[in-house]
Amino acid sequence: SLPSPSRTNLFIAPHTLTRTRLSRALSSVQTQNEASYPPKSILIVNKLRTEPVVGAIGELLDHVRKTYPGVKVFSEDRPDIPSGTDVWRPGPHSEKIDLVVTLGGDGTILHAASLFSLGAVPPVLSFSMGTLGFLLPFHIDDFAKGLEAVFQGKATILNRMRLSCTFYDKERKKMGSADDEWQVMNEIALHRGSSPHLNTIDIYVDGQHLTEAVSDGVIVSTPTGSTAYSLSAGGPIVHPSLSAVVLVPICPRSLSFRPLVFPSSSSVTLCIGDRSRAAAGVSMDGRVSHVLNPGESVTVQASPYPVPCINRSSISDYGDEQPGDEGVGPGKEDDWVRDINNLLQYNATFRSKALLRYSGKT
């Protein structure tokens, strides 16, 4: 059954859970995400199958087979699934997954989360082939350590909030079937798309009219998504453990319409104005879905189902802890703070450090 609203809060208060040991987190959310601990099944998610990636997946599978022999490994349904894995298809009757392992960039994690759009997401252990990502992946070379931290119940998680989106027609009737709800990890964006005209969107917060936006569109973003489209559109960078909703206009005509941040308990409704010159295309985490016409609307709220992402500091912490130590102090080894400076190159001075020589004809 769906979590009751009162439980929801527990779930979406990422800061409380953030540094909780995964083992405890899992037991406390058991009924919801049904993920067993230690994991009995793993889903591997990966988009590009370049040679180094195929090699890395092979090694990882070998390692799992040897080290965690009873564990079943699944792959998404596609022609080139790695040998030794079974096909897994999303849906209400899909097989239970206890751990998701992703290999790729931020987009791969977004995709993995989207596979669990109906309810709880199993813990996500993400690897990159070497580039730093905003969603804070482990380096692929650390896969054994990462898995060990998970299987020994020592990994800590960052619950990344999601937003659930419900669409309504002109009569404020829910569009689609009863449980047709969309979960986004980054953002939902309404955009004029290829219409040359500005659209007009009425924005309501908790039922109160906030403003009428005349613009290219509007973004409602999670803290996780604050470094994605929202940032490009002028939004602030929000720490992923804050429970908040970010509202950012895209190229608004009104210069005083600046980005806003609301508590995650707020519900934001975007309604295409009756006389809007353009409809609005909807994209969620970068995937195009609906078109909303004048009078139609979408309501966005914190989802009861965050994405439990395993912290990279799970590794560096590992082995440090004292018996009885049930959690990691707030902020200690915050992967996000550590990485954001590199990711955004805050300190990039204007001057190239390199010795630049301009001689003769270059």
Added chain:
Amino acid sequence: SLPSPSRTNLFIAPHTLTRTRLSRALSSVQTQNEASYPPKSILIVNKLRTEPVVGAIGELLDHVRKTYPGVKVFSEDRPDIPSGTDVWRPGPHSEKIDLVVTLGGDGTILHAASLFSLGAVPPVLSFSMGTLGFLLPFHIDDFAKGLEAVFQGKATILNRMRLSCTFYDKERKKMGSADDEWQVMNEIALHRGSSPHLNTIDIYVDGQHLTEAVSDGVIVSTPTGSTAYSLSAGGPIVHPSLSAVVLVPICPRSLSFRPLVFPSSSSVTLCIGDRSRAAAGVSMDGRVSHVLNPGESVTVQASPYPVPCINRSSISDYGDEQPGDEGVGPGKEDDWVRDINNLLQYNATFRSKALLRYSGKT
């Protein structure tokens, strides 16, 4: 005694308390702010004494005397205190105040809060002479209704978070006396002031180095302060019931150093770089205080003492409620959302609505 850290959280989670009836809020925080309910003492705070203001204060005092006869009324110590009020001086042994009534703009409320810099702030009922303010005052004509809502325990409050600031010398020893802590309601701003040179500020979040800011300075703001200096410097607008800390650079050299929002549990340290070409003047809520030299620093954290501001919707809700109704639903009648559109003139179209006639010589 000071609230223990664990109690702190209760206190600084404004959203929980936001729409709580004042009567309950007060009893639950009793030991901290010691404000009695119903109020036995009122402090009137006001800066400018123009004629209409003096008249309004007179009427208000008359009303209090007649309607709430036992209540003592205090004034700040200044030559022109209204007759019938006693002088009140801030400090550890000051007389207990159960309600603060302010008359003036946003600056008057900032000033009132600053009078209670050592501990809890009594509930604040604020009035303006007619202009809409960001801190959401009542209209002065509604003073009787406002007081009635308070005395009948029906007023709801918005706990506006404050930040406490502690200053350290080059050896990381606390400057000043042991309990020398500053509470700000808007922000603390470090600025190069009249030095022509950029300063260099190392920023740490929860002890981790975030970045080195080369800029005019840095602002650490509350959600309340997000519409003040922080907004002018490019920061987002943050709903005052969110528990968060906003970090905004002032004219930074690095174009990718964008405003950041952290959970209110974060502690932010700003340390003037050892080789910074300029010192940094500190201003807190618009009052200048310290100068920080290279190596010196300030640590900013959510204060255990928010400012309990009485909601204007206390009036419109009044009389509506059912027996047993212990709180107001979230977001119902959110003064802030209702006002922000007017305050920022989001909808100000570029075209003046007026019929503009340009004829002959103007």
Added chain:
Amino acid sequence: SLPSPSRTNLFIAPHTLTRTRLSRALSSVQTQNEASYPPKSILIVNKLRTEPVVGAIGELLDHVRKTYPGVKVFSEDRPDIPSGTDVWRPGPHSEKIDLVVTLGGDGTILHAASLFSLGAVPPVLSFSMGTLGFLLPFHIDDFAKGLEAVFQGKATILNRMRLSCTFYDKERKKMGSADDEWQVMNEIALHRGSSPHLNTIDIYVDGQHLTEAVSDGVIVSTPTGSTAYSLSAGGPIVHPSLSAVVLVPICPRSLSFRPLVFPSSSSVTLCIGDRSRAAAGVSMDGRVSHVLNPGESVTVQASPYPVPCINRSSISDYGDEQPGDEGVGPGKEDDWVRDINNLLQYNATFRSKALLRYSGKT
């Protein structure tokens, strides 16, 4: 024949011509725009035909018939042309127009200019029904005075620069027919449109690679267009008498890619990156045209054909002048500076001036 490059400069240096008397301006550009002075033909351009507008057009036509009897009046080809006007169709063999009169908003002037996309634009006298517009229309009630200033050769003009856009295929061959060039008065914008993916656009200035933009798109704008889409996307406001080209990225991933301003002698080429994940839709002055695919490009340059807009101050100056006075001093009565404050509501204070009363249930 097309103007030679050397003549071009004369033409696109709006500042020189800005305050020149129309009569002189026309004679000096005669061979190009072929507009006779005093005007023998007028084209009326108008989009919406609401009742007050129809009335206004009627009055204006009456006035022209009586006051300037030999003058022929044309209308665009549409079912509801005003009686007494002849149909006019744009094209290489269209009838010669000596004066364009527009009635409507900024969009109407854009449309009027677009009718003369192959060469010179006749002087444009624009009227609005009362709202202030960025393209600085006269108030409709002043139509007689406006026409008088024109017919007496006393009107001064602001030459609003246009940009000419040439499209190239992957082999850098010109797309379309030989003289397929587009003239824009506001801007050319490349945008990912309804693709969910960022596109990659290589930007060259005078043949040198400036940068690779990963973004929603890129705007190349005139000073006139700087208050239109460019402004919403974060661009500066550029005085229309400056000869410059504005380059503004739309929601770029790189935070340091800020708006740029180049001399109008620069040529800007936008080329869709070979590996761009999305194509780019092109819109020019708000009208959608091409789609550019990876490898295809557009080159944008100052057009030899500006739009000569009649200054509103032509009226207020009128009658003031001394014999022999051949021009109006720079900046004297600059409509743009006078209006921009109102248009942008710079001075809009945050506080509503209105006395806001919140009492009882609102």
Added chain:
Amino acid sequence: SLPSPSRTNLFIAPHTLTRTRLSRALSSVQTQNEASYPPKSILIVNKLRTEPVVGAIGELLDHVRKTYPGVKVFSEDRPDIPSGTDVWRPGPHSEKIDLVVTLGGDGTILHAASLFSLGAVPPVLSFSMGTLGFLLPFHIDDFAKGLEAVFQGKATILNRMRLSCTFYDKERKKMGSADDEWQVMNEIALHRGSSPHLNTIDIYVDGQHLTEAVSDGVIVSTPTGSTAYSLSAGGPIVHPSLSAVVLVPICPRSLSFRPLVFPSSSSVTLCIGDRSRAAAGVSMDGRVSHVLNPGESVTVQASPYPVPCINRSSISDYGDEQPGDEGVGPGKEDDWVRDINNLLQYNATFRSKALLRYSGKT
């Protein structure tokens, strides 16, 4: 004698002169900057005297002595002048300088220009020890080639516009002596400095009131200065060969007060509002000078004396040219476009290219 206003325009139209051969540029401006060609005197300007710098100066002096034997070399008056150079002091009767050679960062070039605040600036050949600078220095290793290009009259120059600033008291009388005018290469900035209060500045363009700025201050910048303070405050990046004036508010209360760009023929007056809560400190190119009190003002205009900076592409072009080739085509080898991408790291992707490994305890 001072150049007459009519000559001024020639001089401040940098685009015309930009790519002109230095030899021609010098002869055409001869009467003004009196710089002889080929140079007979060189002024060396440098701030820091670190060991590598002292070495480089030594080598450069040796080279000049050997290669251009008759040329006199001067140094600024300071204790540690290089041997073999004479002291030079700025002022109306200072010795004539035909070439300025700077060694250092952007600040050194600003300083060199400030030495010629009364009139024309000799051509400036600037070197850096290896870092890329916004003012486009040569690499020090190329000093022989740089000098050769100058002495052979093959160097091209970029005339960087300056602004001249005149200060007025409350009665609009000029402050200081009759010819007390300041020339800035980057910008003049008015700032509240260490006052905690916003100041109010009335801005006039060509005598017309543009707006009243309530802010930390206002910047009036050249295109050269557009990448300095102006950029940090949110201004656009302007190509240095455009003749324009940039106006940027610093932390304005009004969100719609956006950066503006005017033709260089505009005169901008900033007047401290009569009721401004704060005075404004003035800094010019980063040097603090006046304080302006309420009622006092400064008028800023394009200066007749630009700074003729020798283009780095003088070297790469060198040797290429055909006899009779009198200039370099516009935009060909534009140092600025070539460098700006590196300088601003537009293309800095968010992801570090480095292979980041996080293993064990880091």
